[in-house]
Each structure stands twice: as C-alpha cells, then as structure tokens.
Amino acid sequence: MQLKCGQCGAPFRAADLHLDRGIAVCSACGSVQRLPGPITSVTPNASEATAKQKPQGDVPVPERFTVEDNGQELIVRQRWFQWGLFFLLFFAIAWDSFLVGWYSMFAGGGGPPGVFGIVFFVFPIAHVAVGVGLTYFVLAGFLNSTVVRVADGMLSVRHGPLPWRGNLDLATDGIEQIYCQNKLHSSRDDNGHTSTSMRYEVHAVVAGQQRKLLGGLQAADHALFVEQTLEKFLNIEDRAVPGEMTPD
Numbered sequence: 223m224q225l226k227c228g229q230c231g232a233p234f235r236a237a238d239l240h241l242d243r244g245i246a247v248c249s250a251c252g253s254v255q256r257l258p259g260p261i262t263s264v265t266p267n268a269s270e271a272t273a274k275q276k277p278q279g280d281v282p283v284p285e286r287f288t289v290e291d292n293g294q295e296l297i298v299r300q301r302w303f304q305w306g307l308f309f310l311l312f313f314a315i316a317w318d319s320f321l322v323g324w325y326s327m328f329a330g331g332g333g334p335p336g337v338f339g340i341v342f343f344v345f346p347i348a349h350v351a352v353g354v355g356l357t358y359f360v361l362a363g364f365l366n367s368t369v370v371r372v373a374d375g376m377l378s379v380r381h382g383p384l385p386w387r388g389n390l391d392l393a394t395d396g397i398e399q400i401y402c403q404n405k406l407h408s409s410r411d412d413n414g415h416t417s418t419s420m421r422y423e424v425h426a427v428v429a430g431q432q433r434k435l436l437g438g439l440q441a442a443d444h445a446l447f448v449e450q451t452l453e454k455f456l457n458i459e460d461r462a463v464p465g466e467m468t469p470d
C-alpha cells in the first residue's frame with residue numbers, strides 16, 4: 223500500500239512520514255496530516271514505529287488548550303503563555319531600563335549640547351520602537367489567549383484581551399474543508415543570523431478559497447487537534463480537496 227497526501231494526492235516520501243508522532247508532512251504541498259493507523263508497509267525502523275504508533279481517533283487535548291462543547295457551542299481556547307516568556311520578560315526589562323536611564327539623563331539637562339544633543343536624543347529612537355514592540359509582545363504572551371468559537375452558524379477567531387491581528391468571522395455553512403499546513407518561519411537576531419523553525423497553520427476552504435484560521439502554532443499536533451475538533455463539531459468529513467494546494 224502506498225500512502226498519498228490527502229490534500230494534493232502526491233505519494234508521501236519516506237522523509238515526509240513522522241511515524242513516531244503519527245503524522246505526515248507532505249513535501250509537495252506542505253499540508254500536515256494525521257496518518258491512518260497502524261502502518262506496517264513503510265517503516266524504515268518498524269519496531270520503533272509500531273511501538274509508538276498512536277491509535278487513530280480522538281486527539282488528546284494538548285497542553286495550553288481547553289475545549290468546551292455543549293453541542294450548541296464549541297469553544298477552543300489556547301493560552302499564549304509559555305515559560306520561555308520569562309527570558310523575554312527579563313530582556314525587555316533590561317532593555318527598557320537602559321532607555322529610561324538614557325532619557326532621564328537627557329531630561330535632567332545632562333545631555334551634550336548642540337548637534338550632539340540631537341544625536342543623543344534621536345539615536346535610540348529605533349531602540350525605543352523595539353522596546354515598545356518587545357514589551358507589547360511579552361505582555362500579550364502573558365495575558366492573551368486565542369479563542370475559536372463556533373455557534374449560531376458562525377466561526378470566529380479572537381486574539382485578546384490585548385489587540386492582535388488575525389481576528390476572523392466565517393459563516394460555517396460555507397466551510398467545505400479544514401486542513402493543516404506547515405510553514406517555514408524565519409527570524410533574524412541582532413547579529414543578523416537567520417534561524418528557521420517550522421510553524422503550523424489551520425486553514426479553511428470557503429467557496430474554493432483558502433482562509434487562514436490560525437497561524438504560528440508550534441506543533442503539528444496543535445494544528446491537527448484544532449482541525450479535528452472543528453471538523454467533528456461541524457460534521458465535516460476529512461476529505462481531499464480537488465486541485466493542487468501550494469503553500470503561500
């Protein structure tokens with residue numbers, strides 16, 4: 223038996239299959255799917271794979287997620303908080319303290335005169351912008367949640383309480399399919415080094431158009447959990463979409 227991508231129909235390569243986690247990441251279209259269990263025919267190291275193969279069915283609720291489902295209303299909530307935020311918090315405090323110190327010197331009349339005074343004032347403006355952005359990011363990380371709510375024929379996505387982009391409203395009767403996609407996320411540090419990590423997104427197909435529901439998820443399991451929970455509540459069959467999907 224050959225395993226094929228449910229999204230674009232391309233046969234999975236060995237490198238696409240992550241048997242230990244029970245998922246496949248299609249190298250042709252980038253979609254992330256749960257493998258039908260149990261798999262025996264495509265196992266480079268079968269003993270490991272079969273030992274860890276998870277049974278198909280309900281996905282356990284991942285850490286930081288909660289689900290409320292009373293049959294009429296579904297609420298999937300993901301807290302943003304992670305322990306790594308403390309590192310960023312201390313960094314933000316150090317960064318902001320330096321800038322406050324810098325400008326309080328200036329406010330006290332301690333800055334150099336003339337053109338140097340202007341340079342003294344203007345030079346750290348970019349650092350102030352970074353400080354504001356970083357502080358907001360850290361606060362949002364501590365306070366915010368993402369809430370996906372399905373009720374009364376509408377699916378809504380809200381990030382809050384601190385405003386964040388990515389809010390969305392969709393009529394549920396237009397949703398044809400929900401699927402997961404991986405996306406290479408690159409970030410650049412102060413030294414200009416670019417590092418990449420894999421992020422996961424949940425998309426819906428509405429009238430043949432792709433709409434991103436959630437992005438930036440750190441684990442394939444998180445995206446697949448949201449997909450499966452929504453599909454179950456909305457009674458959408460997990461079927462292939464005709465036509466090729468390419469990552470944007």
Ligand SMILES: [Zn+2]
Pocket residue numbers: 227228229230231232248249250251252253
């Ligand atoms: Zn594919």
